[in-house]
Ligand SMILES: Nc1nc2c(ncn2[C@@H]2O[C@H](COP(=O)(O)OP(=O)(O)O)[C@@H](O)[C@H]2O)c(=O)[nH]1
Ligand SMILES: [Mg+2]
């Protein structure tokens with residue numbers, strides 16, 4: 001049996017010349033069925049790369065052999081570089097509170113680089129069994145001031161994990177990003193039963209090297225809800241235009257947008273006090289300043305401003 005109308009699909013995995021595609025929004029018999037697709041030869045988008053997470057049009061759907069042909073790629077909302085995955089809706093920046101210990105400057109860099117993608121960003125703190133409740137509340141407080149409601153997880157308590165799971169099932173496509181050893185794979189294995197990726201204690205990881213060569217893959221966590229299984233380490237290269245940086249800090253964004261503060265110069269980077277009306281007494285200000293200085297030295301400044 002062959003269906004010949006064009007259908008929309010989601011690329012969930014990529015091999016050399018093949019793509020695994022989930023058919024979207026179809027009658028129940030087609031739903032969540034994976035099709036092995038090739039790119040149509042004659043088509044001129046051949047040179048354009050197709051990424052996991054891309055929405056594609058497929059034709060020549062063969063329900064028996066589960067094969068189809070990709071005829072075009074829809075415009076993508078965003079594209080992560082490391083790992084290469086398109087159309088993310090949610091980034092969960094993941095750090096452990098201990099083992100390895102929380103490095104605030106690194107947390108900040110991950111958060112800001114995630115914010116630059118323009119999607120919803122959340123913060124997950126793992127291994128909370130290793131700290132007291134009091135320390136945990138202090139951290140929640142701290143990150144609230146940064147503009148994030150931290151999700152704190154404890155392998156021995158399932159409540160918070162279950163809440164996270166409910167949340168993930170409502171998001172389109174989520175990804176966990178963070179340094180090695182914080183428990184991302186452990187978390188993914190709990191979210192996607194049957195995945196069973198290898199987890200490793202931090203010390204083993206360092207001996208072994210952190211990267212694996214496995215490909216990135218999307219897993220369905222509910223009807224129309226996906227999660228990215230990431231191979232090993234991931235951190236987006238931080239190449240953000242200087243003029244966009246202030247807005248990525250909620251402490252600054254709030255003052256400018258909600259409180260309507262105005263500085264003397266329109267594109268004020270809020271570095272000096274002269275003509276600058278930003279209240280700089282927030283914890284991340286020093287991180288912000290460092291980031292601006294470093295961006296300046298890398299010349300990512302927007303030329304037209
Ligand atoms: N104490 C504690 N250890 C954890 C927790 N989650 C993960 N781990 C351990 O942390 C180590 C690294 O976990 P893994 O999932 O491989 O981290 P990844 O590198 O981020 O994927 C493993 O030994 C896990 O058993 C947790 O909530 N509490
Ligand atoms: Mg891992």
Ligand SMILES: [Zn+2]
Pocket residue numbers: 263268269270271275276277278
């Ligand atoms: Zn200013």
